[in-house]
Amino acid sequence: MSEARARLHIWMTPKTLILGIIGLGLLGILTFAVGREATTRPMPASARPSARPPRPPLSPAEEAYMRELWPIHGDVERSVMRMTLGQILYKTQDLSRAELQTRIEQAQITYRGAETRIRALEPPASLRRDHEQYLAAVRLFQESASEAIKLFKDGRDEHLLAAYPKSQEGSDKIREVGGKFWPNEFPPN
């Protein structure tokens, strides 16, 4: 047996054979993957770009204002919703008058607190109009709650009807500002 053949016999064990096959397999997969990456066309995402117009960049002052208004907006929205649904569930007799009273009084506290917090903000000139609009909305919610609370004094449900247009107008206003500031707040469903 020559020296070269003896050396080959040393390497040709079953273990080295298996390792070799695995190595070749991995090399094949790698070659396939590299080839595929190099030849695959881009995803159709780029073939059909979104039609959404890019949002103009915000100035630091605008961004800071929106961030500060955001938690206030959340508190206001939840109070409006609780008051709105409270009235519906009261009319369907799923909520007692006392429970509705609690809800409206709590909402009134939130609205007053929100007004104070919003007044403490300093909007940049570019957002002054939105700031005023949001304040006007919060005042409408307060007026609406004040009107609705009369129900608990004289027992007349008509106060809810009288309170309604103001809360509706307020909801339109915060939706307008909210939609502009936080367009992703409500996704399509």
Added chain:
Amino acid sequence: MNRRWLHVWMMLGLLAVIGGLARADVLQAAQNKRPPQVLPSGFESTDSLLRDVERAERSPRYSAWIVESSRFMNVPHRAFQPDVGDPPFVDLPVNVGILKGPDGNLTLYDTGWKQLAYIFDWNTSCCWKGIRDQLHAIGLDPDKVTQIVLGHGHWDHAGQLSEFPEAIVYIQKEELKQIDFFLNYPVDFNSGHIRAVNTVDPLTGAQVGPPQQACARTPVCGYPPQTVQEILGKVLHGKAIIIDGRHEVAPGLVIHPAFRGHTYGSQLLQVNTPRGQLVFGSDTYSSWTGIRDWLVANIQQTDTIQQFLAYEKCYVLASRLNSFNNCVSAHEPTSYTAAYPLTSNWWNIPGGNCSRAAELILANGEPTHVPGNPDRTAPEACVSTVPPHSISP
């Protein structure tokens, strides 16, 4: 004598015990027929649905159309139907059902929406037109709308209610109770992912935890205060009927609950027509091909088993004629094409900003509303404009 009375009392006692056991058995059996975790008012057996078919077939017939309130553009297909990715992007109509009975009055199933800033400025939608204009343009009188059935209360389906101040709105109590329940849901262990409003990062849109209070795809997102206010307006003016489960709106028009088929208080509408029972499903029936092929759709807020059970309701109600072909979908991408046969008789609404209408079926001698020379310009060739707008419900 005493012994005789004793016997009588013993017999009566025995009968009472047997009766009690039998009643418990009956109740237990009825309970067992309902899937677990299903509200009694949300459950309908196949037999009761078939009885509704029989009753409806003896009832007046309705003509039916759909119109497209707006169209979501370039929606990633898998975001809509996880099991379907081809083509990778789809356009989704927001369909509204219109029904005309023998008395000439109209019933709407869903009302679309009017959030124009959202539709045109912040989303990738197109082709919006106000519902009253659309009705006029297809030859129907919007003042004849007397009833509105809301398939669910999401903002893209329950808007524009104030356009019909005299119409009675039908909505499930369960739909309203679920929003109320989740409004102040504690966030200690869910990082703000379970909330009714306000749950995305205000600037990046990413879904994050408190105090950012996010609302992207939580179980009850999709109800801006504005939309719920409109429902309150209907309630306060005595123009809403809050229902709990099955409800017959009129002979031939039956609401069937589909609780959690999309939202907690989703509801279907069975309509008797010359082509059998049509079943409108709003987002519970987001995709017609999904119903046909038993694939889930628009599931982010959906219990998929309940969605399948709601699909089955259509199969039962439409079992005598046309089967799944009579299921009417809210967002089926192939709407207004031959691929969705029920909607194949379509046209672009004149002056409708590229929104489309389809005539599903005619009854009671109603003449066709399809124009003599209908505009069937393909969507990609139709140029839609952005109307002047501020935000409205």
